[in-house]
Amino acid sequence: MEVLRQLHERKSVRVYEDRPVEQDVKRQILEAAIQAPSAGNMALYTILDITDPDMKAALAKSCDDQPFIATAPMVLIFCADYRRWFEVFRKVAEDTRAPDMGDLFLAQADALIAAQNAVVAAHGLGLGSCYIGDITERFEYHKELLGLPRYVVPAAMLCFGYPTAQQLRREKPPRFRVEDMVHENGYDLKKSDAMEDMLAERSGKSGEELQDWLRRFCGRKWDSAFSREMSRSCTAMVEAWCGKEIL
C-alpha cells in the first residue's frame, strides 16, 4: 500500500540539493497541511512561511546553531493560534474568559497535526523534511522575530528540500518495536521499566557499551543547555499565554 510504504520510508533529512522548492509543490504541501483534522474544525494554528534569507539565518542561529536551516529551500513554522478566534469571540461575548491552558494544548495539537500532514505530503512529492524542536526555545526572541501577538506561539518548525543522493541512500534510524510502544488497557509499568532492553534491542549495544552510550546521550539530550533552555522558554510561553490580564 502506497501510503503505508511512504509512512515507513520517511526519515528526517537535513541535507538538501541546491534546488528551490517549486511554488506549485509548496502550494500542494500547504494545501495538504490545512486539510488536517482540527478541534471543531477551528484550525487553531497559523503557518509561517519563512522566505526571507535573513530571517532564516537568524533562525539557524537561534535554533541551536544549525546552519542547514539558513540554506533550507523551504522553512515553515507551525504556530498554535487562538488569537484569531478569541478576537471574534470577545466581540460576540463581551467580558468573556481569556484563553487558558486547555486552549493552549488544543491549539498546539492542531498545529502539530497539520505539521505532520505537511511532512507526509512533502515526502510524497519527493521532498525531505526535518522538525526543529528548538523553535520552542528562546520564546521572547522568537516572539519578537516573528511578530507573534498574544495567544500565538510556535509549536514546530520544519525545514524542507530535495534530499541529496547520499541522504536518499542513508538508512532510516530504527524505531522501537510495536510490542514495547503499545500497552493494552492502561499503562504497563513493566514494559516501561524494560527501557534498557528496548534500547539494547534497537541499538545492538549491551553491557558497558550501552551504559557509555546512555551516559553520553543523557549529557547531550537531557543534562544539556538546550534542554534546560527549552523548559525555561516553554514556561515563559505558558505564563504569557495564561497570564490573567487580557491585553
Added chain:
Amino acid sequence: MEVLRQLHERKSVRVYEDRPVEQDVKRQILEAAIQAPSAGNMALYTILDITDPDMKAALAKSCDDQPFIATAPMVLIFCADYRRWFEVFRKVAEDTRAPDMGDLFLAQADALIAAQNAVVAAHGLGLGSCYIGDITERFEYHKELLGLPRYVVPAAMLCFGYPTAQQLRREKPPRFRVEDMVHENGYDLKKSDAMEDMLAERSGKSGEELQDWLRRFCGRKWDSAFSREMSRSCTAMVEAWCGKEIL
C-alpha cells in the same frame, strides 16, 4: 498523487459499521504510527490500545458523554511519555534534573505527530477516525483509569472503525483558504483580523446570520463547561508534571 488525494479526502468519522478492525489492520496502523519522526528518535510517547469494553464505556462517559466511543471498534490513546527515558537517565546521572515544561511539550509533540501518522495510515486502509480532545479533560480521573504514572499524560485519543455508507457520502467540512492560514515572514495581524471574512467565505453566511452562528458557536466551544474543564485539567496536568519533588 495518491498520498495527497488521501490527505485531502480524510475527514472525521464518528459512525462506524458494526464490524471489528482486523488484528493485522490494527497492526499496520500501529506500525505506521511508530514510524513517525520524534525528537532525537526518542519516541517520547506510549500508545494505549483500549480493547476492554468497560474501559471504553468509561471513556465514553468521561469524554463529554459521547456514546460512539463505547462502541468504536478500535480506540487508541496517545500519551506523552517521559517516564521511560527519565528512569534510565536518573540511573546514569544521579541527582539529575526532573522532567520540566520543555520536556512536556516535546513529548506532547511526539505523541501527536505519531497519532496523525495513525490517522493517515487508517484512512489508507479504509478506516475512518476521529480525534477526541476531551481526553485532556478530567486529568485526575483519566490518570487513575489508565494507570498513568508521573511523566505520562494523555495527548490525544482516537477512535477508528469502518465508516458507514452514509459517512462515506457525507461531505468533508470545508477548511479555510491557504491564503488566510499562511503568513509570510512573520505573523500578519491584518490577515488574523480578517477572521470574520474567513468565516463568511467558508460558511457562506454573512450579516446577522453569521453573527447568530458565531454567538452559538462561542457558547458551545468557548463559553462552555467542557472548555473550562479542559483548562482546569490541563493546568493540573502541567502542575503534576512540573512539580518540583521527584517521586
